Amino acid sequence: MTSASAVNSKTLGARRLRQDIMSQQEGRLRERLRRSSRLREKQISALDFLADNLVTIPGSDASEQRLILTQLVDGVSDIFEFSACGIMWVNANRMFELYDVAPQGCENRIHGELARLRETGALVRVLQSNKPALKESSVDGEWLVYHPIRSDDSVLGLMVGVLPDQGMIDGVLLKLFEVILRNTADRLYAEASADAVAETPVFHIEHNDIERYGSRLKFVSDLDRLTGIANRENFLHHLEVLINADDAGPIAVITLDFEAFGCVNDTFGYATGNEILLSATQRLQEQLADEALLSNIVADSHGVHIARVGEDEFGLAIELADNVHDEDLLAVAQILLDELAKTYSLSEGEVTVSGNAGISRFPRDGSESGALLIQTVRARMAARREGVNRGALYTADMAGAGADDNLLRARELSDGLKGSQLDTWFQPRINLHSGKIIGAEALVRWRHPQQGLLLPADFMPLAESSGLVADLGECVLRDACRLIAQADDAGFDEFQVSINLSARQLQDEGLVGNFKAIMDTHNASADRIEFEIAEVCVAENLARVKTVLCELAEIGFRISIDDFGKGATSLAALRSLPVSLLKIDQTFIQGLQKDRANRAIINALVAMGRDLDVKILAEGVESDEQLSDIRELGCDQVQGFFLARPSGPGSFSDLMDEWRSVATAIN
Structure with a gap:
């Protein structure tokens, strides 16, 4: 390129750059003019509104004040x-x-923003200053404008607005906002008129008491920050007011909770969990607004108070009409449970969660708000023992010292589930013929904050009796799905995970549907999951077990019989079940060298397995001699401490690193 051409090119580039800069400046100028014009229009509208409402004489009646x-x-x-x-x-x-x-x-948005202002201290400052304030909201790009309604040293109220864009307001508009609210305060300041607005004696917060009473404002301390409805403290206070009223009538207290909500947070994140809670709140409010639902049980249209009384718990205090039957309350609770159990369409996809409900009544079940609330928890636990999506009424036999102790322990376990204190560990299963790891059994451990690491024997009876075993089972299944996905990424596309199912879980009508929903959510193949059923469960209730196992197998899940040889299940009964593997009980394995009869028993169990055309796994192998014997006896798979102890929690690659010695032991 010649020097002249280079100069021309450079000149042309500079000219284009100037044009781009001028174009950008022109665009910004046009935007400022547009905004300036729009702000001017708002200023005129604000002045018109002020002129139309510039009245300093208070209205004469309540309707005018409202x-x-x-x-x-x-x-x-x-x-x-x-x-x-x-x-x-x-x-x-x-x-x-x-x-x-x-x-x-x-309403929820306003309550949430105000709670946030109080936490930062901005609320008290604006109440003291009597000036409008502009502050970033909880949503990126949006701003809050807020100002107290007050006259002299008394605060009457507060107004807050959400601006989609800070550029939609300027200093003039903020001043007009202040003048409008001060004028409103003047119109309402007479104590009689203020009383009329609130329809209760109004307490004017004096200037010197703002700090003192600021923490007691309802939207700060008495409302749940996430949902905007009442919180537990508010709920108990409201219940106390109803109970202690001179004309107190019958009251029903209903609490509803979600199953395995902590696992939802672990799987999808807390943002998704919050989405569910917000949607659940809206569903409950819509149902309670339906006059047909409560017309036969509520004393009047304002006789229902809703609150969030726990992480995933909602409470209702219902002022009852006369002669409301227990069956009526159970029917209402069931309608609400059915509504909460409907699928939630969220940003992360569709999620289904079910729950339980507990009901107590004043004065029949007590006259103290905290006790009535605890009684609903006891009733909810009783409902959970019968399965998910059920409600129960409190009865006197649920009380007592033992019941309180069990309730406390169950509460600890429930909190542990929600707080991710329970981990899923995995112990590998090995193919005896190839020496390869083909899967793992999922085992639960509880990292108790005071007692340390607890094994299943320490808490599974409690999980069974409290009904929390359903929550626990769903958490384990989710962890198994995650491990299988990691195994696929590592090239182990036939890796399977076995999970224990208890007798209590088999009684749960929603078990199959819930498990299928979890698999769909994780886009996981059911044939990669094997459910283990203890042989004793089969013998105790063959009809129910057969129904559930066939439904699971129809979806694609694999089924195995655990502790095989300890029960008294006939060959004919086993033939009727969709079983693909038998796990010989470890007591027979551990007695191989001590009692020759154990060898004969194992030989017979292997022969029975062959007759059923299923695989045989020996569990509890703890020595080289036992490994040699079970290989000689014809077992297909093996599992035990001699090969690998349970490991976790961790990723698939972490687990495989810990299990590298397995192949050496087998070979």
């Missing part, structure tokens, strides 16, 4: 183009009650 606040919410929301707007009002208990919102349905 109209003032309704017009305020609607007008300010339109003028400032808030995506959500709400007004809170201070009541006699020094609590802010949500009075009105725009648009309807944004």
